């Protein structure tokens with residue numbers, strides 16, 4: 001059987017590694033092809049640290065060919081341009097076309113701008129390793145320019161960072177910025193007193209998927225670190241160095257970070273696949289795409305039922321990895337012609353860092369605060385690194 005996996009992120013890489021292990025153990029001759037636009041696997045849940053120089057930038061990526069060294073998986077670096085389910089083909093931007101017996105969509109997500117004027121053009125996204133490097137370099141340039149600036153108003157604008165979106169990404173980057181600003185001011189000579197960090201969200205709560213207690217804790221921790229929080233504040237437009245928000249107010253900022261939402265890549269809907277409002281492929285309990293017997297989807301690009309109330313599984317790395325483990329096994333059952341067992345989402349909970357030494361989380365549903373969250377997050381990360389390095 002010829003299996004093609006699109007995307008070598010948390011979900012796609014895990015699917016490929018688990019499937020390959022099973023195929024090799026049984027000595028079967030199925031072909032597994034993994035395709036990604038980048039030569040590297042990105043640890044996206046670490047990139048807010050790359051963006052704030054909290055880790056060495058190369059710590060957030062792995063060379064995919066190197067990871068697959070001892071495996072039978074074929075890797076192709078290329079950007080997928082089009083999927084044509086009718087003839088079971090995938091077309092890459094460089095002109096290559098591949099056929100498949102089974103296709104896996106593990107293409108992750110992109111930043112959603114909700115048609116807000118200027119948002120895409122005048123803000124920095126934080127979805128990829130390249131985004132993180134661009135943001136880090138921009139902030140360093142702003143602080144360097146501020147140190148050489150004599151006009152206090154201009155200086156304050158250069159040193160103001162506004163983050164739109166108080167979810168995982170927004171809270172984690174807002175948490176890292178104050179400590180990094182301390183260091184940057186020492187290094188560049190920019191005045192720390194003029195540094196401003198603002199976090200905006202149109203909701204009543206930060207981290208709304210956690211509930212009231214986590215939101216209150218995150219708010220308190222960010223406030224203590226000098227981050228100004230503007231809740232129930234909708235962004236109407238973004239212009240160079242300026243955000244227009246509800247009530248006709250204007251916020252000037254030298255750095256604007258857009259972390260307000262995600263949507264699945266447009267090529268999924270363009271392939272005629274049934275998608276939800278966020279462009280995610282709608283799948284059944286076996287992660288099989290609705291109406292497409294040969295296509296599976298998982299991770300951020302899939303809308304996966306999580307219960308009877310119509311809720312879907314959260315878009316997080318921990319779910320994406322576990323779905324990859326499941327799908328590796330399910331595809332192996334397909335190869336053997338055996339029936340599939342259904343995917344059961346396991347709620348392991350989330351861990352969110354608010355700076356280098358504090359976090360909020362709900363591992364296994366238990367509220368957890370402070371440094372233990374950071375320790376647990378590091379443990380999970382080490383476990384993940386070991387699982388892909390030693391697979």
Ligand SMILES: Cc1cc2nc3c(=O)[nH]c(=O)nc-3n(C[C@H](O)[C@H](O)[C@H](O)COP(=O)(O)OP(=O)(O)OC[C@H]3O[C@@H](n4cnc5c(N)ncnc54)[C@H](O)[C@@H]3O)c2cc1C
Pocket residue numbers: 006007008009010011012035036037038041042044045046047048078079080081106107108109126127168169172265267298299300301315316317318319320351352
């Ligand atoms: C700053 C930040 C912090 C986060 N922190 C956490 C956290 O602490 N815990 C947590 O659980 N989750 C966290 N998340 C969410 C988590 O990173 C995602 O849910 C996870 O990456 C989803 O995995 P995935 O495999 O579906 O997609 P991804 O990991 O994004 O992988 C998708 C892959 O597809 C490739 N691709 C996309 N389009 C194409 C194309 N057209 N052609 C070829 N290749 C393509 C991409 O290059 C990428 O390698 C965070 C996200 C961000 C942005």
